Amino acid sequence: MAVEKDKLRHGALAAVTFFIALAISFRIIKQLFINVRRKKSCYLNTEHKPQHSFKRVLADNSYSQFKHLKLQTAESQSEEEYSNLHPYKGSISELIKDPDIGFLELLSECEGRNLEMKGSHVWVETETQLKEVVEVLSNERVFAVDTEQHSFRSFLGFTALVQISTMRDDYLVDTIALHDVMRLLRPVFADPGICKVFHGADNDVLWLQRDFHIYVVNLFDTAKACDILSKPQRSLAYLLETYCSVSTNKLLQREDWRQRPMPMEMIQYARVDAHYLLYIAYCLCLELKQKNNERSSPGDEFHFLLEASRRSNATCLQLFAKDIEVYPGELAASSIVSRCLNDQGTISSSLCDTKFQELIRRLCLWRDIMARMHDESLRFVLSENAIIALASQVPTTEKDICSCISKADQDNESAATVPLQSPSPVVCYHVEDLLFLIGESTTFSENIFKVFIHRHLGPSGSCPLSAYNYALLSKTSLGLNRKSISSCNGFRASKQVAKKASRELFVQKFSCKSPVYHNCKIYANDGRLLCYCDRRKLEWYLNRNLAKLVEDDPPSIMLLFEPKGRPEDEDNDFYIQSKKNICVSCGEGNHYLRYRIIPSCYRIHFPEHLKSHRSHDIVLLCVDCHETAHAAAEKYKRQVAAEFGIPLFVRKVVDFDKSQNANSSSLPVMSSEEIGVSPLQLRTAAMALLRHGPQMPSERREELVQIVRTYYGGREISDEDLEKALLVGMTPHERRKFEKKRGFTFKYLQRGTNSDDVKENNVSKSDQLKGESFDSLRTNWTETDEKQDCEDILMAGDPDGGNLSNMTTSQVDERDYLVKQESKLSLLGHGPHGKQVVAHLLKEYGEDGVREFCQRWRQIFVEALHPRFLPAGWDVMHSGKRDFGEFSVYKPTKKASGIAAEG
Numbered sequence: 001m002a003v004e005k006d007k008l009r010h011g012a013l014a015a016v017t018f019f020i021a022l023a024i025s026f027r028i029i030k031q032l033f034i035n036v037r038r039k040k041s042c043y044l045n046t047e048h049k050p051q052h053s054f055k056r057v058l059a060d061n062s063y064s065q066f067k068h069l070k071l072q073t074a075e076s077q078s079e080e081e082y083s084n085l086h087p088y089k090g091s092i093s094e095l096i097k098d099p100d101i102g103f104l105e106l107l108s109e110c111e112g113r114n115l116e117m118k119g120s121h122v123w124v125e126t127e128t129q130l131k132e133v134v135e136v137l138s139n140e141r142v143f144a145v146d147t148e149q150h151s152f153r154s155f156l157g158f159t160a161l162v163q164i165s166t167m168r169d170d171y172l173v174d175t176i177a178l179h180d181v182m183r184l185l186r187p188v189f190a191d192p193g194i195c196k197v198f199h200g201a202d203n204d205v206l207w208l209q210r211d212f213h214i215y216v217v218n219l220f221d222t223a224k225a226c227d228i229l230s231k232p233q234r235s236l237a238y239l240l241e242t243y244c245s246v247s248t249n250k251l252l253q254r255e256d257w258r259q260r261p262m263p264m265e266m267i268q269y270a271r272v273d274a275h276y277l278l279y280i281a282y283c284l285c286l287e288l289k290q291k292n293n294e295r296s297s298p299g300d301e302f303h304f305l306l307e308a309s310r311r312s313n314a315t316c317l318q319l320f321a322k323d324i325e326v327y328p329g330e331l332a333a334s335s336i337v338s339r340c341l342n343d344q345g346t347i348s349s350s351l352c353d354t355k356f357q358e359l360i361r362r363l364c365l366w367r368d369i370m371a372r373m374h375d376e377s378l379r380f381v382l383s384e385n386a387i388i389a390l391a392s393q394v395p396t397t398e399k400d401i402c403s404c405i406s407k408a409d410q411d412n413e414s415a416a417t418v419p420l421q422s423p424s425p426v427v428c429y430h431v432e433d434l435l436f437l438i439g440e441s442t443t444f445s446e447n448i449f450k451v452f453i454h455r456h457l458g459p460s461g462s463c464p465l466s467a468y469n470y471a472l473l474s475k476t477s478l479g480l481n482r483k484s485i486s487s488c489n490g491f492r493a494s495k496q497v498a499k500k501a502s503r504e505l506f507v508q509k510f511s512c513k514s515p516v517y518h519n520c521k522i523y524a525n526d527g528r529l530l531c532y533c534d535r536r537k538l539e540w541y542l543n544r545n546l547a548k549l550v551e552d553d554p555p556s557i558m559l560l561f562e563p564k565g566r567p568e569d570e571d572n573d574f575y576i577q578s579k580k581n582i583c584v585s586c587g588e589g590n591h592y593l594r595y596r597i598i599p600s601c602y603r604i605h606f607p608e609h610l611k612s613h614r615s616h617d618i619v620l621l622c623v624d625c626h627e628t629a630h631a632a633a634e635k636y637k638r639q640v641a642a643e644f645g646i647p648l649f650v651r652k653v654v655d656f657d658k659s660q661n662a663n664s665s666s667l668p669v670m671s672s673e674e675i676g677v678s679p680l681q682l683r684t685a686a687m688a689l690l691r692h693g694p695q696m697p698s699e700r701r702e703e704l705v706q707i708v709r710t711y712y713g714g715r716e717i718s719d720e721d722l723e724k725a726l727l728v729g730m731t732p733h734e735r736r737k738f739e740k741k742r743g744f745t746f747k748y749l750q751r752g753t754n755s756d757d758v759k760e761n762n763v764s765k766s767d768q769l770k771g772e773s774f775d776s777l778r779t780n781w782t783e784t785d786e787k788q789d790c791e792d793i794l795m796a797g798d799p800d801g802g803n804l805s806n807m808t809t810s811q812v813d814e815r816d817y818l819v820k821q822e823s824k825l826s827l828l829g830h831g832p833h834g835k836q837v838v839a840h841l842l843k844e845y846g847e848d849g850v851r852e853f854c855q856r857w858r859q860i861f862v863e864a865l866h867p868r869f870l871p872a873g874w875d876v877m878h879s880g881k882r883d884f885g886e887f888s889v890y891k892p893t894k895k896a897s898g899i900a901a902e903g
Contacts, residue, residue, distance in 0.1 A: 042463040043425040050258050054179045059210045061155045061372035062471035069213040088217050091192045092316045099309035107282040125174040127181050137188045142195040144277035148257040159211045160257035163274035182212040190217045197281045199236045209320040221312040225284040243283045244276045307527035326586040329364030334590045359391035362437045375468040381426045398431045511591040517579040521556035529576045574873030585865040588622035595621040597861045601834030632864035646836045677711045679729030686725035
């Protein structure tokens, strides 16, 4: 009996244990199932974002370019050609040339007007209401505009509210509710007969284009008026307090403007910004008129009010463009790495290794893709501090990743850059991606990130498709193949690392060490903008009392003489546009160097009025794009040589020692069969013969000797000839450096070397290094390093002509050396080829032939790179012609007298 009870007790206990274990197992399985579901699902499936209701999105998050409005009048233009054209450029250009300030008569109504905001505003949220607003605005001559943006929970950002104020009413347009019909406002904003008053319109103009294809025509910017009046501050808060005795809480600008219904405090803030703007514009216009009367004097025709209008309308010419990188996330990664290298106090030096930097790049690329996919800002997805922490600590579990990010964000002193939730929902729902990327065995390639996109957005993806991310599925080209990605395959990896290190060293050595464009301004004496320039050029004019300072930030001067010409004389807007210090092809901003679209071997032989002070064809390119452009240029040079029957290289057929006294008339005639010897080939052969001649196989030695003999006209050569050949094609600076390195005195050079042999052809460096792409990127040493766009404009009072004030002493000495040797013809590189081509063009076709020749080179440049960031106004058909003023050293009569004086 007792045994049976024990059996029953054990059986019951076993049954209970079984059911408990089953329950625990069921709970664990359920939890795992929930976790799997949580990982596969995306937070966007449950969270509603206002922009998801937009049916028409003009600027999606893909890597494709933004397409601007194409008017019916421009149907003949292709899509690619029209993408960089302003649809209302003609109307805006007319306003810049002839400003319309008739709206001031209407602003006079502001005088004595009760400024207090009485009554209620008009909240516009239906299409019918918007049409009524359009009808009202169509009958106005002037109205004020302001916008409120939201950028934290959006990749590109979007306009959340537009405030419009007339003399009678204040309208708050709910652009979230009316996003798809905001085009109704386009005709009003593009009407040149209606003036739109903004404050700091630079961004507003671009945002309206981005979201609604609304283009502002006829603008008056109160911030531009503040610049001309040299106000101590130019903020709207300062103007409100100064002229209207109204104080605002600017912290509200950072609020979430997506909120609906909108809190009354935010409504009042938004209404104030536009309500008082017309009165502020009236007050500033009165001061501009008064300043013009006070400053007016004989010869001083600076019309301040007209200039404020011109500068305002110049803002309208801006075009919105996406910031598209060749390698997504590369700029952010470079910035983070630089920050780590500079922050020596808190960042270990061990973090500067290749693995750390590679992880930074991976994480920045992942963040970029996830932000585009979920339409979130980069800082919302993953903060920079979190990226540094992940790359340095390399967590190995999902839990460690989340805790690492959370701790990094908590330690961040700047709360403004930390997401509201840390880790962000994007990280929480896609943490397995991060774990995969951080893993040491991960092979880094473009395919990985394409897989991420298709896994999350594809048919079985966890993330919902939207108008913002749909194009990522078909238009994803990350361009990773253009970067040096290190491999972990032994010798191949070390070779790639060495190549990458060599590239970085080259970039550090030859890229521009400071910004090329300072965007200082030069105005004519009637107030019209002539060009942008650097600070040295401004100081040059000021030191010679040829101009007076009219602005401090950025420094701007007004000329005290009448310039010979104006940009509008050629209807060319290029010279009155600010320039960005980025690669014009891909947008790279971390490094760049100058590139001459028209090869210098041709340009140096152009007539002065077709080349002097013209930087239209000098652009900034990164190393990679520079290499591509250079290769295309070299290829086209060979086509030019074949077309004109003029070889790129010629042979030296006169005796080396006797050639010093030879003039150009005694030089041999070049034929198309004479392909010649390149300077690099000659120097390499001479160096090999000097070092290893006796030990060489006879066949190889004879081959090299024949190369050198070809240069010397076929005669027998000596060791002295070989040593002279080592300097062929070098600049004076390269000669000195070479002499110092070799320890040679080269005394014979002073008595027997033809200066033609050491004068560098403009592109000889690139000619020499066809196989060494990095070295071919060196810029032309004979031209000043600081030529700015002020050299593009047709100045009369520029006595220095060549802008010597921008040169170092050594550069001036080298330039003097070249001027003295100008009558001699270089027999090296592409110099003779370029001279003969230009001479042929001038003889057969005149200057029109030279211009057409330049247009061909610009077309080659465009076809090779398809540049997306060329300055506004850059044109393949640019004429490039200029005249010279009375004081210019390039004026023909003055130049002739100078040559006679030297003789």
